[in-house]
Amino acid sequence: MTRTFLLARALCLLTSLSLLAPSPSFAEATGTPLPPPSLQPETCSVEGLMDSIRRGLQSKSPAYRRYLRELLKESAVTLPEEQLRAAFERETEPLMVEHLAAALAAKTDRGESVATLQLVGKRASQDADPAVRAAATRALRRTSAEEHTGDLYSRLVRDASPEVRMEAATNLIEDNQFVYAGFHGPASDTAVAAAAASSDSKVTARILGNISTAAISKESAEQLHTLLRGDDAEVRAAAAKALGGVPAPEMSRARQTLVALYRDESDVGVRTSILQSLARLGFASAVPELRGLRNVDPRLVPEVDAWIRALSTGLQEWSLILREKQRLQQAR
Amino acid sequence: MRSPKSRLAALTALVALPTAALAYTAVAPYPSTVTATTYYSSGTYHGAVDVANSRCNYWGAETGVSATVYWNVTVRTSGVVCNGNGSGNQNEALLNLGSGWSFRQWHWIKTSDSYDRTCNRCQVGNLGGTGNATGAHSHFQKDQYGTKNTSWYSSYTSKGEALDRGELMGYI
Numbered sequence: 256m257t258r259t260f261l262l263a264r265a266l267c268l269l270t271s272l273s274l275l276a277p278s279p280s281f282a283e284a285t286g287t288p289l290p291p292p293s294l295q296p297e298t299c300s301v302e303g304l305m306d307s308i309r310r311g312l313q314s315k316s317p318a319y320r321r322y323l324r325e326l327l328k329e330s331a332v333t334l335p336e337e338q339l340r341a342a343f344e345r346e347t348e349p350l351m352v353e354h355l356a357a358a359l360a361a362k363t364d365r366g367e368s369v370a371t372l373q374l375v376g377k378r379a380s381q382d383a384d385p386a387v388r389a390a391a392t393r394a395l396r397r398t399s400a401e402e403h404t405g406d407l408y409s410r411l412v413r414d415a416s417p418e419v420r421m422e423a424a425t426n427l428i429e430d431n432q433f434v435y436a437g438f439h440g441p442a443s444d445t446a447v448a449a450a451a452a453s454s455d456s457k458v459t460a461r462i463l464g465n466i467s468t469a470a471i472s473k474e475s476a477e478q479l480h481t482l483l484r485g486d487d488a489e490v491r492a493a494a495a496k497a498l499g500g501v502p503a504p505e506m507s508r509a510r511q512t513l514v515a516l517y518r519d520e521s522d523v524g525v526r527t528s529i530l531q532s533l534a535r536l537g538f539a540s541a542v543p544e545l546r547g548l549r550n551v552d553p554r555l556v557p558e559v560d561a562w563i564r565a566l567s568t569g570l571q572e573w574s575l576i577l578r579e580k581q582r583l584q585q586a587r
Numbered sequence: 588m589r590s591p592k593s594r595l596a597a598l599t600a601l602v603a604l605p606t607a608a609l610a611y612t613a614v615a616p617y618p619s620t621v622t623a624t625t626y627y628s629s630g631t632y633h634g635a636v637d638v639a640n641s642r643c644n645y646w647g648a649e650t651g652v653s654a655t656v657y658w659n660v661t662v663r664t665s666g667v668v669c670n671g672n673g674s675g676n677q678n679e680a681l682l683n684l685g686s687g688w689s690f691r692q693w694h695w696i697k698t699s700d701s702y703d704r705t706c707n708r709c710q711v712g713n714l715g716g717t718g719n720a721t722g723a724h725s726h727f728q729k730d731q732y733g734t735k736n737t738s739w740y741s742s743y744t745s746k747g748e749a750l751d752r753g754e755l756m757g758y759i
Contacts, residue, residue, distance in 0.1 A: 361707070364655045364705075364706050364707040365706070365707055365708060366700075366706055366708075366710065399706065433654075433656075434655055434705060435656075435705075436683040436685045437685055438683050438685070439657050442657075574686065
């Protein structure tokens, strides 16, 4: 018997007892002793579980609310799929939709049918209420949704609601980092494609500025080059930063593009991102390039000098170089 | 009578939730006993957790991480092997943790579920003894660029402990 099964049974049993037991206040008011409650068989239901969780969600403790969500997700594997689907389709309150959607997605991730996860994806893209669409989108975070929902994310980042678009961006970022560790090409390609598909520059910049591009395809790298020529400085800066992490076959072209762009660019934020990406692409070999760019923008001379000093330490891990550069700037 | 809140609060004791937001919880893949941790009985360094159950090719080998993650599955042995078939021949499910860190699950027997997959505690094979093994077991190892780390389990499990499926082994 698995732990999740025991949990579901325990919760159902406690729910049943609460419905059957008499109220103490009633017993005290009437003054008559009541017979002990008799146990009656009752079928464990999604509704009973949902009622318990609905009551529990009124708690002021965020940790307790998170616990209830985990409890429902863990119980989902043993709950009848039809009842869970029906409850999800009936529910209109965004918070409960999110919990039920997370439970349906959990069923797929625990090795069951992908149909339950696709049902959540459908509601995330098609529900009339933007708050429900956003809730369903949140429920897909850190799941295998990217692999089972086709072009869902390219549609979600074009949603009419800014909240849905931003939730979709957060999903892509967190999936990239926590599900795929930044080293799964298709997941990174999905994120780049969604960033390029979005007409919301904040969403595009947020995705590109926070994903790993270490395993992207040639086509995705090409999209990053295209986005570098966009009108929005925030997007250009994020695209430049993303280009700094491309795989080895794309590095040479990326360096050439970024050096040329630095000279033509006027925005200081974009130029700062370019310097970081050049450092990341070349490590110590980027020092001559950085020296060549040092006097292009007087505002960024200290930034270029900090990179040159950090790269000259000979550190071989990007995270260590980045930390060293931050330390050098702190000490100034 | 207990209030609904206190009644539900009592259930918190039934579930082990991760305490660190960024750490993954490593859990046992089937009912098992911890047979080796940092050192074998012989004193030889091991630097990983072995959990064993005598019923080879009976229990499913679930991925031992309680989170949805991408598992890179490598099949080196296609047949049913319970007692070892040579070092380097173990079937492996590998979780890339970034920055050179990996978490590996070894020795399972290939089944139709043995393919790269993104899932939460799903089967990638059956309990077995492929590779360097003297019996059916699962080897869980966390390493960075090949150097093993022992801190992920050392405060959470020890040799001889009985584990149920899904029970905590450590945090990676």
